[in-house]
Amino acid sequence: MxxxxxxxxxxxxxxxxxxxxxxxxxxxxxxxxxxxxxxxxxxxxxxxxxxxxxxxxxxxxxxxxxxxxxxxxxxxxxxxxxxxxxxxxxxxxxxxxxxxxxxxxxYQPDGIMTGLLRSLGWEQYVNQHRMAATTLTIPTMTFWQVVQALKEKLRVPFLRAAGDLSMKCSRVGLLVGYRGSGELTIPLFEKEDVDLIIAGEGPEWEAPEYVRDAVNQGQQKGLIMLGHQQSEEPGMRYLADTLSRMFPDVPVYFLGDSPCFHVV
Known part of the structure; x- marks a missing residue:
């Protein structure tokens, strides 16, 4: 057909x-x-x-x-x-x-978020899906261990992180794409009491500077910027799987490109 x-x-x-x-x-x-x-x-x-x-x-x-x-x-x-x-x-x-x-x-829940959660193997840790963010309680690990897990599971060569890499994390706020602004992240730190926020990207003088000041005040807060592409590619990979089920007679592929940025 x-x-x-x-x-x-x-x-x-x-x-x-x-x-x-x-x-x-x-x-x-x-x-x-x-x-x-x-x-x-x-x-x-x-x-x-x-x-x-x-x-x-x-x-x-x-x-x-x-x-x-x-x-x-x-x-x-x-x-x-x-x-x-x-x-x-x-x-x-x-x-x-x-x-x-x-x-x-x-989509309910957000299809891009669903793909990222699947890639990380964190679906079972979700507390709540919000319009722009998902909150999770993951098994306790250090900030550094979270960084290494993200690099391995998402196959990314580098990440940007703000905060004390030795701190313990369990409460996480996850935001994909361009949702790493102070407007979206700071309320998660304050009202949801998250230890760590993982976002795609956002203004460098908002959430990162909030975390810097929080750490200087003795609070345990951390921030990871995955990169826009790295945070949203898993969602489009998930979409390819979905389309394969919808149209089993049509070849469906996910194609990515190499990271746009390099560490130099």
Whole structure:
């Protein structure tokens, strides 16, 4: 039975039907085209687009937009060489690209969070899923041990951490993507009495500086910034598994790219 791009999008959006989704849309391709294969990814980079075409997939479901800003505004890129070259690659490869950002975050629970919890093996430790964060009680370990566990389970070469690495941790606040702001993290420290917050990214002068002052005052608080990509890729890997069950006759792949940043 032929599966169209619209069939896939209808399945993805069914759990959030009727909710406002600001940036989720088909960026390239035609909704009535038959699907030969599906790729899920955090970011539709040049590498991911080329690899998708090479494996015969003509639908990329990307969490973040391919053109370097959240709202997908391309007015300022019309004469930009990098944008034009990428647009040419998309056209020549014949892939359709669907941005799936707000929708998966509005799954109950958040689909990106679900993927991260699964990758960490922490599903059984969840206390509460909130709109932007999940609180957990993990087996007590040192801050340093948590760092090493994250690096191993998420296969990341480095993390950024603030706080005393020898402190004991059990109460954890977990936030994916760009949710590491002081506005979201500080209430978790204060009202939920978490020892450690693990986030994707956020302003460096908000939560990290709060932790610095807290530690200087003798409090046991810690913060880990995974990186935006590293915190959300597991959710898109989880989505690939979900789509494989929905469409068992369609090849489905998760494709990632190498970390954007390097320690130099």
């Amino acid at each position: 032929t599966v169209t791009i619209q069939d896939v999008l209808d399945k993805l959006l069914q759990p959030v039907r009727g909710l406002p989704l600001k940036v989720d849309r088909l960026i390239s391709g035609q909704a009535d085209a038959s699907v030969t294969g599906i790729v899920t990814t955090f970011m539709a980079t040049n590498n991911v687009i080329s690899k998708s075409a090479a494996c015969g997939a003509n639908l990329i479901i990307t969490h973040e937009g391919p053109f370097y800003n959240h709202l997908g505004q391309i007015d300022l890129l019309q004469d930009n060489g990098v944008y034009l070259e990428k647009q040419k690659l998309i056209e020549e490869s014949g892939v359709a690209i669907f941005r799936f950002h707000d929708g998966i975050h509005r």
